[in-house]
Amino acid sequence: MTAEAQTASPGVVGAMYLAGEAVFGDAGSFRAVDPSDGAALDPAYRFAASGLVARAAELAEAAFEPFRAAPVEQRARLLELAADEIDAVGDAAAERAHHETGLPLPRLTGEVARTSGQLRLFATALREGSWNGARIDHALPDRKPARRPDVRQRRVPVGPVAVFAASNFPLAFSVAGGDTASALAAGCPVVVKAHEAHPGTSEIVGAAVTRAVAASGLPAGVFSMVYADGPTVGIELVTHPAIAAVAFTGSRRVGLALVAAAAARAVPIPVYAEMSAVNPVFLLPGRLAEAAADLGAAFVGSLTLGAGQFCTNPGIIIGLDGPDLDRFTEAAGGAVAASSPAPMLTSRIAASYADGVARLTAHPGTEVIARPDGADRAGWGCAALVTTTADEFLAARELHDEVFGATSIIVRAGDRGQLVDVARALEGQLTATVHAASEDAPLAAELLPVLEGKAGRILFNGWPTGVEVVPAMVHGGPYPATSDGRSTSVGTLAMDRFLRPVAYQDVPDDLLPSAVREANPDGLLRMVDGAYSRD
């Protein structure tokens, strides 16, 4: 790694943001590194020591009551203002992210649009209003032996949320990504622990959100962003009494450390950690017979996207052993062999990827299909592809583990029953993919309920990379894909993570929150005496 520092991007000065103020860290210093050449980037950043992080949490707590009491329309405007501010600095953010992550510029430009689009989607969801979960059961004054009281229900925000930014989506799963957007939408102030792999991108976006908060007229404490040493000060953030919930995207090791810290608090809090998945892809025989070679090439396109650094990267392919799967394997192997090495997000991720590939290729039960050379550039990774039998895969649990990067394993099942057995043996996943022709319907129908129990999203005849930001999306799944399979981190249902229901019994109408007032001033769809109505 060269030590020569490059020129900093415009507007990037090494600041974090505490409730509207640009401040500089008071602990250890660090710099971003360009993964393509190992060059350290200007400016130098400093981590926050304990005091600064605690202050961010306290400012968030102080902002909580006024924030949640503010009109929902003002909250929606905040999200739209943040979207506008991010779009305005989008080119600079994408450019800086390109240097900090090694990801291609067009992909990052797309991520800017995804990030601002996501904020706007939550503004729309706020105005739509079903997130309130409003229910009304009117009193029955004449019920015997006693009057039945009037009971109403709505949902309230849980309190300040600590968001741990991911490294692999420096915009869409980072400072103003889905976790921040959904927490703010729910009415929860946010303290972001920025990812140290892209501090400049974080600073640009943090400044944009800070401007949006100021323009919205809401308390500045609704948003802070700090650089903090994860294993120490990051954990202090999770255990600060002001924090009511945690959202995280990253490794299983770190995710579970946050879960443990949150559970050990005097008042335990929920942690939504999106951690790891191998995203199985099932190639059913009819479809494979139709298009084995095309599927092989398309698969490698998904596998190598972003140097394989997607949470939804297809890490396991399962098909019936035979000539069609051989054709698929040959096409995929060829595409992997022809793929170019790419810089990985951080040197640690690159080293971990190299270890994972070495472990997989050296495993006595696997056979290497393609492992192009080219790893003489430090911090870069090459795609790799191995194969094994379903017998071996079912016996060797270590083959089920995620290797974060562009590596996949093709599992050859002896028959249809064994293909379903492999599905049953899998851990929890973010996604499960089925490639099926119409003649595969019976096998697909057998597989579907198994996959429903294993994954947050099931997709047909596509590839799992690419997560649409729409109300129906689920980006989540049973453990260990996430620490809490009842939720999603993408799509408008993500707000639910930061809300809890409250019932109001015989509360006078003029004291009730507007969502459950008799006259329905917000025009909400509500469950009234057991049936939905806008009356």
Added chain:
Amino acid sequence: MTAEAQTASPGVVGAMYLAGEAVFGDAGSFRAVDPSDGAALDPAYRFAASGLVARAAELAEAAFEPFRAAPVEQRARLLELAADEIDAVGDAAAERAHHETGLPLPRLTGEVARTSGQLRLFATALREGSWNGARIDHALPDRKPARRPDVRQRRVPVGPVAVFAASNFPLAFSVAGGDTASALAAGCPVVVKAHEAHPGTSEIVGAAVTRAVAASGLPAGVFSMVYADGPTVGIELVTHPAIAAVAFTGSRRVGLALVAAAAARAVPIPVYAEMSAVNPVFLLPGRLAEAAADLGAAFVGSLTLGAGQFCTNPGIIIGLDGPDLDRFTEAAGGAVAASSPAPMLTSRIAASYADGVARLTAHPGTEVIARPDGADRAGWGCAALVTTTADEFLAARELHDEVFGATSIIVRAGDRGQLVDVARALEGQLTATVHAASEDAPLAAELLPVLEGKAGRILFNGWPTGVEVVPAMVHGGPYPATSDGRSTSVGTLAMDRFLRPVAYQDVPDDLLPSAVREANPDGLLRMVDGAYSRD
């Protein structure tokens, strides 16, 4: 305690139920005890050893796929059949429960109706269908740079649920109580760990549910009920790989032990433990001036209901120090002094209650208002009432702890600000009550957002004991009232605890579950392209 065994109730032979079969335990023997006189009741019961409990979990797992695949209407019928069967044995169950718990017979007859009514309410909710959470976002074939796929969402059951029955509601929070009803409604098989304080009542109800399962045509494994030693075999149930979630009502100590066991599993699972609360009651000055004496008498009615053994028992009263609060205290003290001792559920609860009262009355910061004598009957408890200042209460955290039973503490606040400070200092609660006249509106409005952050249910001008089973009810609340403040154990929202969302991307219509099929065959209200519709 006399050792003389009484005659067993009809139909009570000492059996547990494993997937339709009456079986007898193979571990230690125990008997129910009549708390009114300490007499052991026939028959003898035996706990299940590890193998039997594991078998119940495995039978539940085997039943899961067919159960969740069965038509929703069949599930609704199961709940209605169970309600009918319970009503049919209601008199016998209430009679046996009266002997096993010492609770008054009319209260238990009411509990039978509550239990069957609750099962029927979930059948209605199943047919209403909004629990599916159905969402559809249609494809956008022409979107650039790439087609947007079709994405649909619905919720699926998580898997077999372990239900730990409570001691204080031998019907409504026991074998076929809210946890069992909501889990079955969600499509999750249930293994109940019956409470050893009322095994005969459990046996009667367990047999009734078993008959209902048989009549429904659903797999017998959807319901099992075991007697098991909680700290050992009960924990084994929670840690059995087949179990996907846990519901519990009881003490904080046991609840937290279950949470810890569930978190330490290879695959951690959610635990919904409803644990402890002191259910603060705020007497605002206008209302207190109007009706201090009446409120004092009504309060003691709520306090002494069921010997104070309600999760929602009012354990703390907060008012402004002065003549009106003195009048309230005098009336309440008189009513407590005149109250009769009552048998408590178990000798351990009675001993723990006696300890708690002794601790509270001996506390240097409290003054005893009323502590009637009469505790010469083993296993019986008398109501008690103490008072303290808000200064003392805010300084002495130990005064915030629940004493399970008919004891309460009156906290005298110096002014309105201190009254709100007391609210802010409280732990999470199941309920918070406000007594307010119209002139109290400003103070009530200040108090309300604080209480929203503290409690699952806020009620005005009533008493917290008595939890209506209606769709809008929340019986839950922030820690330590429950281990998971995002949920409720009463009301139809309780189903949500046992469901998780799944997204379907580009899945062919004929393979989709009916809830999200294009033609909407179930006639559900669904969020389609962001707006609710039945089309």
